[in-house]
Amino acid sequence: MKRRQFFKIFLTAILFVAFVSFVNAQNKVLPNVVVLATGGTIAGTGESATGSSYTAGQVRIGEMIDAVPNIRKLANLTGEQTANVGSQDMSVEVWLILAKRINELLAKDDVDGVVITHGTDTQEETAFFLNLTVKSDKPVVMVSAMRSSTALSADGPLNLYNGVAVAASPLSKGMGVMVAINDAIHSAHAVKKMLTTPVHAFMSPEHGQLGTVNFGQVEFFHKPHGIHTINSEFSVDGVTELPRVDIVYGCADMSTDLIDIMVKAGAKGIIIAGVGDGNMNAGTLEAAKRITATGIHVVRASRIPVGTVLIEGEVVDEDYGTVSSDELNPQKARVLLMLALQKDKNISREKLQELMINY
Ligand code: SIN
Numbered sequence: 104m105k106r107r108q109f110f111k112i113f114l115t116a117i118l119f120v121a122f123v124s125f126v127n128a129q130n131k132v133l134p135n136v137v138v139l140a141t142g143g144t145i146a147g148t149g150e151s152a153t154g155s156s157y158t159a160g161q162v163r164i165g166e167m168i169d170a171v172p173n174i175r176k177l178a179n180l181t182g183e184q185t186a187n188v189g190s191q192d193m194s195v196e197v198w199l200i201l202a203k204r205i206n207e208l209l210a211k212d213d214v215d216g217v218v219i220t221h222g223t224d225t226q227e228e229t230a231f232f233l234n235l236t237v238k239s240d241k242p243v244v245m246v247s248a249m250r251s252s253t254a255l256s257a258d259g260p261l262n263l264y265n266g267v268a269v270a271a272s273p274l275s276k277g278m279g280v281m282v283a284i285n286d287a288i289h290s291a292h293a294v295k296k297m298l299t300t301p302v303h304a305f306m307s308p309e310h311g312q313l314g315t316v317n318f319g320q321v322e323f324f325h326k327p328h329g330i331h332t333i334n335s336e337f338s339v340d341g342v343t344e345l346p347r348v349d350i351v352y353g354c355a356d357m358s359t360d361l362i363d364i365m366v367k368a369g370a371k372g373i374i375i376a377g378v379g380d381g382n383m384n385a386g387t388l389e390a391a392k393r394i395t396a397t398g399i400h401v402v403r404a405s406r407i408p409v410g411t412v413l414i415e416g417e418v419v420d421e422d423y424g425t426v427s428s429d430e431l432n433p434q435k436a437r438v439l440l441m442l443a444l445q446k447d448k449n450i451s452r453e454k455l456q457e458l459m460i461n462y
Pocket of ligand 1: 142145
């Protein structure tokens with residue numbers, strides 16, 4: 104072999120090795136994030152970009168990731184399709200699958216964070232459930248959209264980009280389960296869907312949003328409120344179902360028929376979305392007293408979207424055997440009561456009250 108030819112091959116080999124090392128180095132510095140897709144409007148499609156009608160849960164995860172420019176520059180991404188439903192059809196079954204899979208993934212050294220795509224309608228319930236059952240301080244970020252993927256100015260792609268940025272950020276460690284939407288980062292404890300359709304539907308009215316994420320730039324203002332993730336006493340290990348807990352909506356001249364039907368149908372706990380400060384009419388209070396005397400827990404939450412239900416307000420819980428949901432809205436109080444009953448079906452009223460205040 105001529106000397107010149109030898110140097111040519113030698114140089115090519117060196118360049119090749121340098122290139123491979125460069126690519127590996129790039130991949131190593133990027134965090135590894137797994138995206139678990141469950142459906143929702145973010146995966147929805149409609150016939151017209153300017154029409155409001157669409158079907159949720161149509162686009163699959165690979166296609167969703169590929170539609171977001173530069174998202175693979177934020178993290179090494181892997182997608183998994185856990186479900187593909189509108190979140191009105193989210194179920195305890197999928198919650199358990201999600202929590203178990205997230206725990207499995209985050210236990211691995213080579214997984215740095217998880218993103219979950221979800222519908223907005225029950226997103227806060229899934230977020231709160233995971234906040235209580237994920238056993239890791241690595242970031243878990245829920246992402247959704249108010250406009251379908253085919254709508255004019257669809258918000259899903261940027262929300263997904265930002266969600267991956269939050270999951271990839273070292274700042275997100277220990278923040279519990281978060282919801283990243285409309286440039287805001289919310290904690291699972293505080294977040295609420297407050298508006299039916301606009302893109303600024305999610306707020307954290309009692310505690311304020313945790314931080315912001317602007318085109319991938321993450322900033323936190325404070326830590327989340329409430330016990331979560333590695334400090335939570337709840338676990339999904341070996342759990343295949345949760346006890347039935349129903350919600351009844353309070354109103355003027357409310358009848359107690361529904362409450363009695365729920366108990367007869369096998370509810371192990373009842374949440375009353377009471378009027379005002381978790382109030383209810385005299386008949387419902389008497390029904391609550393009768394039911395709690397049989398050992399079924401009744402939790403007073405409120406149909407008012409913002410505020411705390413006082414333990415000693417117009418209703419004094421001790422007099423009726425009830426429990427206040429404190430800051431938890433009816434749907435989150437339901438999640439907590441289901442987990443509490445799953446852990447201890449004979450949980451005391453006092454212990455349940457403590458949980459409502461602390462989580
Ligand atoms: C859903 O919750 O799946 C439908 C609504 C939405 O995602 O915005």
